[in-house]
């Protein structure tokens with residue numbers, strides 16, 4: 080059938096050292112992966128399977144992955160005709176996923192049937208957008224958000240993906256959350272998740288960039304993008320941040336990237352900077368207030384080099 084013939088995807092399978100898994104999945108997300116799965120492989124390796132639209136330049140992606148994981152990576156390509164379609168694959172993937180606990184407050188589940196007395200349940204199935212809680216940067220942002228959002232706060236989630244951070248803020252009592260994404264497909268997915276989690280009264284999902292943020296100033300702005308994008312956006316974020324507000328910035332690799340973001344925060348008057356690092360990834364929390372007001376025990380202040 081014609082619509083089935085149209086369903087041709089490219090699949091790339093990458094086997095690489097476990098410590099490189101995050102940068103490989105991030106590279107796949109940057110290239111617009113439609114779905115990604117990570118499994119443990121022998122010898123402390125992982126096997127990452129990612130699907131792409133037929134138009135994606137996977138050769139370019141391959142070069143990039145070889146560059147970031149020098150010497151150790153085995154990459155296979157396949158061009159698939161999937162009679163059952165990618166959506167079936169995503170459904171099966173969601174059925175196999177287990178709910179994950181994040182921070183001390185959240186339980187993120189791919190399916191709606193999960194209940195918890197102790198934790199706030201967010202239903203976020205794996206779809207064609209980034210942010211299901213499985214990536215360390217999303218987790219770090221959620222952990223920061225749970226220490227910062229107070230009832231009545233207004234929040235901007237810049238680059239919302241699935242909407243996960245926006246929904247977390249809403250469930251912590253934020254009175255209004257604006258979730259912005261420049262990718263129309265992410266916007267649709269985030270809207271679906273907001274409806275699924277019955278948060279439509281608090282969270283508004285908007286297609287656009289930071290200039291589309293409709294209700295400045297904000298008590299909290301979260302941006303889990305990449306370091307280069309963040310550096311360019313810091314002045315605009317600070318301009319729409321309430322004086323007592325906080326920035327939560329992630330998608331930043333430790334080392335020079337973190338240093339650049341810290342410098343740009345300081346140049347824009349954000350002097351209280353705390354950081355959380357896990358593996359390669361750093362999340363920075365910046366504000367203008369007394370640092371004891373926002374620091375969580377795991378934070379290490381003002382040392383961008385680790």
Ligand code: SAH
Nearest residue numbers: 209210217238239240260261262265288303
């Ligand atoms: N907030 C989610 C998703 C992060 S992925 C999480 O923490 O898991 C980053 C998202 O930001 C993508 O959906 C991408 O489309 C969007 N994005 C990247 N740069 C952007 C920009 N300058 N303005 C708006 N959205 C942006």
